[in-house]
Amino acid sequence: MPFSRYLRDRKTRGYAIQAVVLAVILLGGTWLILNAAENLRRAGIASGFAFLDKPAGFEISFKLIDFSARSTYGRAFFVGLTNTLLVASLGIVFATVLGFVVGVARLSRNWLLSRLAAAYIGTIRNIPLMLQLMFWYIAMLTPLPLPRNALNLADLFFLSNRGLFMPRPAPLDDFWPVAAAIVAGLAAAIAYALWTRGHWRRTGRRLPLLWPVLALVVLPAAVVRLIGGPALDFDIPKLAGFNFAGGIRIPPEFLALWLALTLYSGGFIAETVRAGINAVAHGQVEAARALGLPAGPTMRRIVIPQAMRVIIPPMTSQYLNLLKNSSLAVIVGFPDLVAVFAGSTLNQTGQSIETLSITMAVFLTISLAISALMNWYNRRVALVER
Amino acid sequence: MTDRFFLREAAEPVLPAPRTTVGAAGWLRTNLFFSGWGALVTVIAVALAVAIFLPLVDWAIIQAHWTGETRAACLDAEGKKAFGACWAFIEVRFSTLMYGFYPVDERWRVNLFAGLTLAALVLPSLLSGLGRIWGTRFLALAVLFPLGWLLLHGGVLGLPMVETSKWGGLMLTLIIAGSGMVCSFPLGILLALGRRSELPVIRTASIVFIEVVRGVPLVTVLFMASVMLPLFLPNGVTIDKLMRAIVGVSLFTAAYVAEVMRGGLQAIPKGQYEAAQAIGLSYWRQMRLVILPQAMRIVIPGILNTYIGLLKDTTLVAVIGLVDLIGIIAAATADPAWLGFATEGYVFVGLLFWVLCYGMSRYGLRLEYTLAKATRR
Structure with missing residues (x-):
């Protein structure tokens, strides 16, 4: 076969192209790595992950796990990670609720309600999140009054420029028996609810659900509480000097980030929900009405389950966006993973390659995990066709 | 009877x-x-x-205060901040918000570039029907942006040099967003084609790139471009900070454009691919003449949405120290002469972004309607 035939042969050409691309990737990668090694040697930075065991030397203002300046960089990583997960999960829960409410309001027959929802969606979605975050933090939360003039709700919640103070539940001696009773009651209630559902399927008869469940949850705990003593006390914040003492303090950075993430993603989720509900054929609603189903069950049992199929894939990407957007914490100085690890740790150690790769790997892992979970759920609710 | x-x-x-x-x-x-x-x-x-x-x-x-040269215009009789927005603050800072710290005498260059870009966007629609104008516009922009760099940065043809550190405000925001759009578009198409390629090496490389980039926040990509990139370059070679930001933003957006594009490619019936093969077109001609023109019609609204996201995301460059609109506003509100007017600043910039993004989304809806005409019976 002459050489020119080889050039035109699809298979040969495929191999050639791939070989070239592979070579470019490998050579380019090697070149970059050699450069990096040279630069690191010049700057006197030892590469590797040994720095994770060294003391960090900085304080972190908001932490869910113990941390002090003597703790290691590795520990700082976990503080940042838990903070990111906390703000992202709180954001996801509240944004979902807000999004569903606004999305349904947008479809309401009530003209004014629908317009209000549209105005909210149209405003929120067209302004950068970062700007909204800075607006809440700098323009709204920072100018709040000093603690002694704090906005006061029922002498329990106090909002000032130091953040939101609220009562902290403080378990007393008898807390654990009562807690155990509540958990046991909940388990029994769930078992009962599942059993009545099976009974309903088998016999077509529905057993009472609400009262037995309430009784199962409340009664054991109440009995234990009466035999023993009080289980729970609340530590209520009090003004002491220039600040509040006691209670739980939620710093303004966290409030601003949580508020901005919730409101922003809420707007996007509302559009997703609206599109999902609109995607359900109107004949479905009419058929349900023709069968005599009232409006509530029509929505709950006919429209929403079908809308969920359409809603779930874009909803997943909204959740992932929210998680990724939580990295904007670095703007307001909330110590999330990016601020603590790709910020403070990177600046102190100079280990930019290691810290950035770890940070990106964490986001990548969580992203892949959430999308795997949502894909699994999506397959479960997906329409089974022939 | x-x-x-x-x-x-x-x-x-x-x-x-x-x-x-x-x-x-x-x-x-x-x-x-x-x-x-x-x-x-x-x-x-x-x-x-x-x-x-x-x-x-x-x-x-x-109750807003519209005019005034100093902070005093927005204070009440007791010298306290009065209720009502202080738009005088925006008026005083307006030119900085638009041009950043670009020298006043050289601002005609920015205006000229803005005028040329606008012409490149508007003229093609006067010259021809819709079908091909996005191609024309795109080519015009692709030529214009490198020229724009020479014009704005200067140092040639007797134009005084203006360092990119002096660029700022709306101008910088639009330059980053515009360059990001121009660069990410062809890159996104290549990645989308790569992801659907039969060649395993190319497919794997595309998938890894797309999924990794989509899985991490833009902030980390920008950090990488600003902190890590210099490490990977040979000693002594430096790349302009603005360039690094543009590279980061473009790569990031390309992954999203690729996914939108993939949706369009998947929506083209298999018969179209087979027909293109049957008449003996090479791979690139199949794509250029048969597949992409049809796919483009499907994906343009989606790509426009991605670009709206890109425009909003450009605000993140403030994290690596570029003074875009947000940077200017942050600096302006920290100025002791105008302390306490942060709300006005953020509201104004918010309004600016709102107008741009809302305009783009309305245009997208119109485009979707126009493009759908081709298939409507």
Whole structure:
């Protein structure tokens, strides 16, 4: 076969192209790595992950796990990670609720309600999140009054420029028996609810659900509480000097980030929900009405389950966006993973390659995990066709 | 006999619609007070609307301070900050918000570039019908942006050099967003084609790139571009900070464009690919002549959405120390001469972004409608 035939042969050409691309990737990668090694040697930075065991030397203002300046960089990583997960999960829960409410309001027959929802969606979605975050933090939360003039709700919640103070539940001696009773009651209630559902399927008869469940949850705990003593006390914040003492303090950075993430993603989720509900054929609603189903069950049992199929894939990407957007914490100085690890740790150690790769790997892992979970759920609710 | 018959000779007059469904009262009844609960919801919504909009209008328009050269214009008799927006602050800072710290005498270059870009966007639609104009516009922009760099940065043809560190404000925001759009588009198409390629090496490389980039926040990509990139370059080679930001933003957006594009490619029926092969076109001609023109019609609205996201995301470059609109506003509100007017600053910049993004999304809707004409029967 002459050489020119080889050039035109699809298979040969495929191999050639791939070989070239592979070579470019490998050579380019090697070149970059050699450069990096040279630069690191010049700057006197030892590469590797040994720095994770060294003391960090900085304080972190908001932490869910113990941390002090003597703790290691590795520990700082976990503080940042838990903070990111906390703000992202709180954001996801509240944004979902807000999004569903606004999305349904947008479809309401009530003209004014629908317009209000549209105005909210149209405003929120067209302004950068970062700007909204800075607006809440700098323009709204920072100018709040000093603690002694704090906005006061029922002498329990106090909002000032130091953040939101609220009562902290403080378990007393008898807390654990009562807690155990509540958990046991909940388990029994769930078992009962599942059993009545099976009974309903088998016999077509529905057993009472609400009262037995309430009784199962409340009664054991109440009995234990009466035999023993009080289980729970609340530590209520009090003004002491220039600040509040006691209670739980939620710093303004966290409030601003949580508020901005919730409101922003809420707007996007509302559009997703609206599109999902609109995607359900109107004949479905009419058929349900023709069968005599009232409006509530029509929505709950006919429209929403079908809308969920359409809603779930874009909803997943909204959740992932929210998680990724939580990295904007670095703007307001909330110590999330990016601020603590790709910020403070990177600046102190100079280990930019290691810290950035770890940070990106964490986001990548969580992203892949959430999308795997949502894909699994999506397959479960997906329409089974022939 | 005649009265046994009834022959209608003229049409009966049309009865008016029921009184409850026409006019203002009818509209109110069908849209606001259609049931007891509906009425209750309406009352709550009215209360909500009044509670939000009245103070807003009062603050932003009625009690606003429109003119003035100094902070004193927005203070009350006791020297405290008065209620009402201080738009005088925006007026004083307006040119900085638009051009950043670009030298005043050289700003005609920015205006010229803006004019050329606008012409490149508008002229093609005057010259030809819709079908091909996005290609023309894109080519025009692809030529214009490198030229724009020479014009704005200077140092050639007797133009004084203006360092990119002096660029800022809306100008910088639009330059980053525009360059990001121009660069990410072809890159995104290549990645999308790569992801659907039969060659395993190319497919794997595309998938890894797309999924990794989509899985991490833009902030980390920008950190990488600003902190890590210099490490990977040979000693002594530096890349301009703005360039690094543009590279980061473009790579990031390309991954999203690729996914939108993949959707379009998947929507093209297999017969089209087979037909293109059957008439003996090479791979690139199959794509260029048959597949991409059809796919483009499907994906343009989606790509425009991605670009709206890109425009909003450019605000993140403030993290790596570029003074875009946000950077200017942050600097301006920290100026002791104008302390305490952060709200006005953020509201104004928010409004600016809102106008840009809302305009783009309306245009996207119109485009979607126009493009759908081709398949509408």
